[in-house]
Amino acid sequence: MxxxxxxxxxxxNVRGEWVQLDKAWQALTDCADYPAPxxxxxxxxxxAVALLSATIKYKGTLVIQVNGGNPLSMLVVQATSEGKMRGMARWSDDIDVEATVPNLFGKEATxxxxxxxxxxxxxxYQSIVGLEGNTLAECLTAYFEQSEQLKTRLExxxxxxxxxGLMVQRLPGTAEDEDGWNRTRMLAETVKTDELLTLDVETLLHRLFHEENLRLYDAEALGFECGCSQKKVDDMLIGLGRKEAQETLREQGKIEVTCDFCNTHYQVDEIDLERIFSETVIEGNDSIH
Ligand SMILES: [Zn+2]
Structure with a gap:
């Protein structure tokens, strides 16, 4: 689950989060044939986006995006405070390198x-930083230190x-407690990849922090859910304008839109277009925005 x-x-004075994604990850990887790195x-x-989204204090969506890299030119993952997740990446052909941040994103990415x-x-809220680190976990740790002034460790x-994933973070306003933070961080760093992937939360936390006084909260459910819809395609065409949309339709016979996240295919023909724009007129100009 x-x-x-x-x-x-x-x-x-440390808070933490643990996440395991199984179905959501399989749903994401079913959408495209990603090379191993x-x-x-x-x-x-x-x-990481699941862990970070749980830190939002109000209803919303957290997005982690890396732009402008080479050969991995774009990567985006999103999670809402309700646990709906999606993600995708764009890359150039022939990627055969170890999956480190410098190898995949190069020096120019943000x-x-x-x-x-x-x-x-x-x-x-938006924060744009350089990619400082060999792994994504290191880059996100650097982000927390720079932008949030929060000591954080991600595995x-x-x-x-x-x-x-596992995240530990020093509670805000407890900067004086270096010992507590250092002890917890070092224990978290000892976690192994297969422990993270295979152990249940109770066993894992007991293994790592059995000498600490730890309070574990109830599970929160997460899942892959794209959120794309015909309505959003309609809105996009309205944004494009009637004339442009009709021209595209004339040139190509139909308008086809495929969602980058989930591969859902949307198709708009002449009759649809009439419907979309006549509804807009009835609703009035306010609905266009
Ligand atoms: Zn979609």
Whole structure:
């Protein structure tokens, strides 16, 4: 089952999260034939976005995106505060390197973290930083230190059919407790990839932190859910404008849109187009935006 657990280590002033994704990861990888190094990086990002999304304090979506890299030119993963996840990557052909950040993204890429709140749920937040580290976990650790001033440690694992992650983070406002933080961080770093992928949360946390006073919270469910729809395709065409849409239709016979995340295929013909634009007129101009 795909789930996330939060935990708290009171005596060390540290909070943590653990995630294992099985069905959601398989649904994501069913959508495209990712080469092994891309799959590895995407899997790390997928586990990471689940962990980070659980830190949002209001309803919204957290997005981790890497732009402009080479040969991995774009990677994006998203998770909502309700646990709906999706992700994808674009790459150039012939990737046959070890899946490190410098190998896949090169020197020019940027890491963009965005929190999109649901309407009426607070401010949109975005942070753009360079990729500093050999692994995605290191880059995200650097991001937390730079942008959030929060000591954080992430461990990410990608297996054949699942991905998993562990995060520990010093509680805000407890900077004086270096000992508690250092002890917890070092224990977290001892976790092995196969332990993350195969152990249940109780066993894993007991193995790592059995000398600590740890509180484990109830599981939160996660799953792959794209969120694309015919309505969004309609809205995109409305944004394009009637004239443009009709021209495209005339040139190509039909308008076809395939979702980059889930491969769902949307098709719009002349009758659909009439419907889309006549509905817009009835609803009035306000609905266009
Ligand atoms: Zn989709």
């Amino acid at each position: 795909d789930k996330l657990h939060r935990f708290l280590i009171d005596d060390a 891309v799959r590895q990086m995407l899997g790390e990002a997928f586990a 890491l963009v973290i965005t929190v999109e709140p649901e309407e009426g749920q607070g401010e949109r 990410l694992a990608v297996g054949e059919t699942s991905v998993a």
